[in-house]
Amino acid sequence: MEVLNIQNLKKVYGSRFGGVKYTALDNIDLKVNEGEFVGIMGPSGSGKTTFLNVISTIDKPTSGKVEIDGRDISQLKEPHLSAFRRDKLGFIFQDFNLLDNMTLKENIVLPLALANTSYDEIQKRLKEITSKLGISEVLNKHPYEVSGGQKQRAAAARAIISNPSLILGDEPTGALDSKSSKELLSAMQYLNEKNKATILMVTHDTFAASYCKRVIFIKDGKLFNEIYKGDMSRKDFYQKLLKVLSVIGGDIDENI
Template sequence: MTNTILNVKQLQKEYTGEITYKALKGIDFHLVEKEFVAVMGPSGSGKTTFLNCISTIDRPSNGSIIINSKDPYKLNDDELARFRRTELGFVFQDFNLVHTLTVEENILLPLTLDSVTEKDMNQSLEKVAAFLGIEEILKKRTFEISGGQKQRVAIARAVIHNPKLLLADEPTGNLDSKSVNSVMMLFESINKTFNTAILMVTHDAYVASFAERVIFIQDGILYNEIHRGKNKQLFYQEIMDTLTFLGGGQHEF
């Protein structure tokens, strides 16, 4: 039986100020183990807010989020910090690397915070560095490596603790086309090799076509979803058609 890694029910997020803005208006969504899902939608549709609520960056106004049978919003601060480090992996557009640390130290940061033994850290590092092809840059500083290499390092840091769920926000936004393809093939490999469920926000139809399923958010609600099947080119075209129907071309999302 396939386990549900993420279960979202009637998720709502409201920002209050001079004007009250409802970013999410009641989204139901679930993600099962080993599944790879992309989230798309127009600018301001709520897709980043959706990811931020799941990643515990933003607290929902209403509704529930259950990750691997746990409700992160019922945890205290220490429990939540540990939950993020053990259950979740994060990959962002701007890499979020610590520039004063070496590549190796950046990757090991989650394990260092959890006081993992040096032997276990080295074994994990060796495995993930070989998988991502970054053994030769481990002793370098982040300013000495390329954008594509930086994203590989960020991915290594995100998966070194074998999270159940990997969350990615525009992970290819700062990469050239060659690096985009390389990074997305890595995401596919991580999904299949480590059985890691992936939820990824992207504006790029080509990037989204690597996922098994794409959901579209518009005006704070779940508008539509499509599944890849066996024909990736047809899937890409269906993504493009949906984006066009929603009101713009690929670069407007």
Template sequence: MAACRASVHHDVVPSGTTDIRKALTMTNALRVADVQKVYGGKRGSTTRALDGVSFDVDRGEFVAIMGPSGSGKTTLLNCIATIDRPTSGVVSVGGVDVTKMRSRDLAKFRREQLGFVFQDSNLLDTLTCRENVALPLSIARVPVPQIDQRIEAMARALGVSEVLDKFPYQVSGGQKQRVAACRAMVGNPTLVLADEPTGALDSKNSKLLLERFDALNKQLNSTIIMVTHDSFAASYCQRVLFIRDGRIFTELRHGNQSRKEFFSQIMGVVATIGGGMDDAL
């Protein structure tokens, strides 16, 4: 088993580190402090999507964010991903406040430190699936032989080897989402941010994707933050943060209990929150 893990590590971990990655060995992976996000102008009505959200995520933690529709969970993920800027508050990655980064630094941060799995996959239809997965490695100037090895290893793990040379419009929605997950994880990013990653998958492929997230988290100590409405998906995480009306409602920790027991706990909170949460297996 140890030899197998060493092989996986060699396949997916790029050489070299960055200042942020070094900082992660000494600090929390993520700190969100009193983050607020208000939409609207002075003349019109305003919407407070986030209302003083604060929490820390340890390096190597696998965290789910859950909440009813309109609770602010996707807005929170976008602020962490630097896709959106909070109105106030701090989002700190490895001790670096990303809300104060310049545009050039943000682009480099997104490219080198973040892996994204979007709800609708966001693959480029003009590229093959293989070329889509290769993009972050090509931009990072990883040698071509290593690119091929990493793509093949990740594609095998997620069961999409047979579609690598097809275009996204030639494969199913579930396959596209798994290819998108390959692209997000192939470069071993500091943070993997996933927005409803199992939404387009059947139960078998959802389980496969979640198990790969779990393996990435445990073997490579990667930090994964996943927004989901699915209690089954959340049960794979070490911790679940629940958001309601733009605030942290409560949190659950997996601890030493079984995944089935953790799932039951999650279902209990989901039933309490209500508001359009899908709590079916």
């Protein structure tokens, strides 16, 4: 089943009155099927952040089509857009975006509470997801009382608890140490393989990208290359990613 369908996506920034225009995304085509774990990589300024912003409905495309679950998101208006974002998309940010005045439990169940989900269903999903992510014992603590890794796993739990069609990760390991990064990536891999969660993750970190099943490379606003992991070991996949990055000038992290 196709979750994300992008056709001829273009994003141009600049003045309508003769100012300098900058093409951030240039006629991108991409399809992502249910159960895929896709990484987006590229040099700084390549367009990968703009790409994520358009898919997440933060920004609107200049032209082209972005369909999620068959809905063209560029055609949605408020309040339907907010409802679509809440029901269909899950977000994992680099800086966690947890509310400090709420416990981890309250942060995690917030999307379900906003959707008026029943108490019993909330408790059922909470127990299942937090057990899988290994944070059951810290649910009654506030974000400032736990480690960065626990915060990010709580953010992942919040992203997945509403069973969204697509989970979007924006440099989710960027603020974590190596141990916490491995824990989060292993948790995301588990959710992808066991729950069939569909994940699209923007990252500059080759180590993080090596957990994906497919990696898309963007350069100068265009799709430059893509690599499928297939039967490769994660270490071999990592080395292949490094080779592509060395060609396009991406950041290289020798930390596997």
